[in-house]
Amino acid sequence: MKIIVHDTASAMLDLLRRPLEERPDALRDMLGPLDGVMSPIGIDVVRMHQMGSGFRIDREDPRHLAALRRMREAGVWGRIEDCLAAAWERLSGAVPEAAYADTVHVVLVLGDPDDDLLTVRNAGYLGMGGIPGAIQLTMWPTETSMAKIGYVAAHELHHNLRYANVVWNPTTVTVGEQVVAEGLAEAFVRELAGERAMGPWATALSGPELDDAYAKVVAGIDVAGMRNLPAYVYGDATARHMGHRPVGLPDFAGYAAGLRIVDAHLAASGLTAAQSTTLPARDILANAGIPSSA
Numbered sequence: 001m002k003i004i005v006h007d008t009a010s011a012m013l014d015l016l017r018r019p020l021e022e023r024p025d026a027l028r029d030m031l032g033p034l035d036g037v038m039s040p041i042g043i044d045v046v047r048m049h050q051m052g053s054g055f056r057i058d059r060e061d062p063r064h065l066a067a068l069r070r071m072r073e074a075g076v077w078g079r080i081e082d083c084l085a086a087a088w089e090r091l092s093g094a095v096p097e098a099a100y101a102d103t104v105h106v107v108l109v110l111g112d113p114d115d116d117l118l119t120v121r122n123a124g125y126l127g128m129g130g131i132p133g134a135i136q137l138t139m140w141p142t143e144t145s146m147a148k149i150g151y152v153a154a155h156e157l158h159h160n161l162r163y164a165n166v167v168w169n170p171t172t173v174t175v176g177e178q179v180v181a182e183g184l185a186e187a188f189v190r191e192l193a194g195e196r197a198m199g200p201w202a203t204a205l206s207g208p209e210l211d212d213a214y215a216k217v218v219a220g221i222d223v224a225g226m227r228n229l230p231a232y233v234y235g236d237a238t239a240r241h242m243g244h245r246p247v248g249l250p251d252f253a254g255y256a257a258g259l260r261i262v263d264a265h266l267a268a269s270g271l272t273a274a275q276s277t278t279l280p281a282r283d284i285l286a287n288a289g290i291p292s293s294a
Contacts, residue, residue: 001088001092001100001101001102001103001104002102002103002104003081003084003085003088003103003104003106003157004033004103004104004105004106005077005080005081005084005106005108006033006105006106006107006108007077008030008077008107008108008109009068009071009072009077011026011029011030012030012055012064012068012109012110013065013068014026015027015030015057016064016065016068020057020058020059020060023057023058024046024057027046027049027057028045028046030107030109031045031046031049031107031109033105033107033134034105034107034134034136036105037105037131037132037133037134038131038134041131043131048136049109052126052128052136052138053111053112053115053117053118053122053126053138054109054110054111054112054138055109055110055111055112056112061113063113064110067110067113067140067141068110070141070146071110071139071141071146074141074146076108076139076141076146076149077108079149079150080106080108080137080149080150080153082150083150083151083153083154083192083193084106084150084153084154084157086154086192087153087154087157087158087188087192088157090188090191090192090274091157091158091161091188091274091277093274094272094274094275094277095161095274095275095277095278098161098164098165098277098278099164099165100132100160100161100164101132101133101160101164102133103133104132104133104134104135104157104160105133105134105135106135106137106153107134107135107136107137108137108138108139108149109136109137109138109139110138110139110140111124111125111126111138111139111140112140113140117238117241118138118140119140119142121237121238121251122200122201123142123144123145123148123199123200124139124140124141124142124144124145125137125138125139125140125142125144125145125148125149125152125199126138126139126152127152127153127155127156128156129153129155129156129157129158129159129160130156130159130160130162130163130168130181131160131163132160132161132163132164133160134160135153135156135157135160137149137152137153137156144200148197148199151189151192151193151197151198151199152199154188154189154192154193155185155186155188155189155199156185158184158185158188158189158273158277159181159185161277161278162181162184162185162277162278165277165278166278166280166281170225170226171224171225171226172224172225173224173225173226173229174221174222174223174224174281174292175217175220175221175222175223175224175228175229175232175233175254176221176222176281176282176285176290176292177281178229178232178233178254178258179217179221179232179233179254179255179257179258179261180258180261180262180281180284180285181258181281182201182202182233182254182255182258182259183202183255183257183258183259183260183261183262183263184258184262184273184276184277184284185273186198186199186201186202186255186258186259186262187259187262187263187266187273188273188274188277190273191272191273191274199255200252201252201255201256202252202255202256202258202259203256204250204251204252204255204256205250205252205253205256209250210256210257210260213249213250213253213256213257214256214257214260216232216247216248216249216253217232217249217253217254217257217258218257218290220232220247221285221290221292222292222293227244228244228245229254230242230244231244231245231246231247231249232247232249232253232254233253233254233255234251234252234253234254235249235250235251235252235253235254236248236249236250237251238251261284261285261288261290262276262284262288264287264288264289265284265285265287265288268287268288268289269287
């Protein structure tokens with residue numbers, strides 16, 4: 001696998017110096033490496049950027065250049081490359097027989113500093129890597145995002161490899177598959193760099209709140225269909241933000257519940273999260289003692 005972390009720092013610097021009317025085309029050009037992977041399956045990369053907490057291109061904002069400068073000075077793109085190289089070395093050794101994309105294009109963009117979903121609930125960083133061959137990272141520089149952006153890239157690389165081997169169908173995908181995938185990816189980050197590297201998603205809940213969320217997620221483990229997943233995985237607030245139905249769960253319920261499921265699987269099977277990357281969700285759920293029709 002060839003992993004290319006594109007120099008979006010230079011591309012964003014050029015974009016932010018252009019007149020506003022030229023910025024949509026410049027953004028599409030910058031996202032071009034993702035477009036080649038995503039457009040064939042019907043995803044418009046500019047619309048995805050606009051809906052996914054990406055920086056605004058319809059107005060001037062002096063914070064953008066300052067944030068970009070801070071990220072460049074901190075060597076953020078190099079950190080991402082280093083984490084991905086370490087992650088791929090571990091994954092390729094653990095599941096050498098797995099299928100994978102020949103090339104994975106990694107694109108990091110600035111986020112919208114006024115988007116609470118990004119800056120408050122997600123501590124300044126997000127990732128999407130479930131489409132083999134593409135990883136999109138969005139960040140606004142915060143203390144947490146600057147320290148952990150490389151680890152969310154590793155989390156997304158785990159997804160990239162999983163979904164080159166496990167079928168993800170928007171009609172039939174279940175809560176069980178989605179929470180298992182998130183739990184595996186965070187457990188993999190923990191294997192790679194320790195608990196300190198994990199995202200706020202898997203560690204936001206504890207005690208009775210986690211117990212309650214876990215019970216609700218497990219009760220819905222066979223709920224199917226992409227539109228039904230956000231509340232179970234991201235929680236009610238994000239589900240409402242995305243226009244989906246809430247089910248009575250706090251932020252990141254599916255990540256925390258997924259990690260508990262995966263930890264039970266790891267203890268029962270003796271496998272690592274890396275070795276479990278391509279296992280069917282039904283096997284992981286069974287090892288965790290959770291009945292499922294998956």
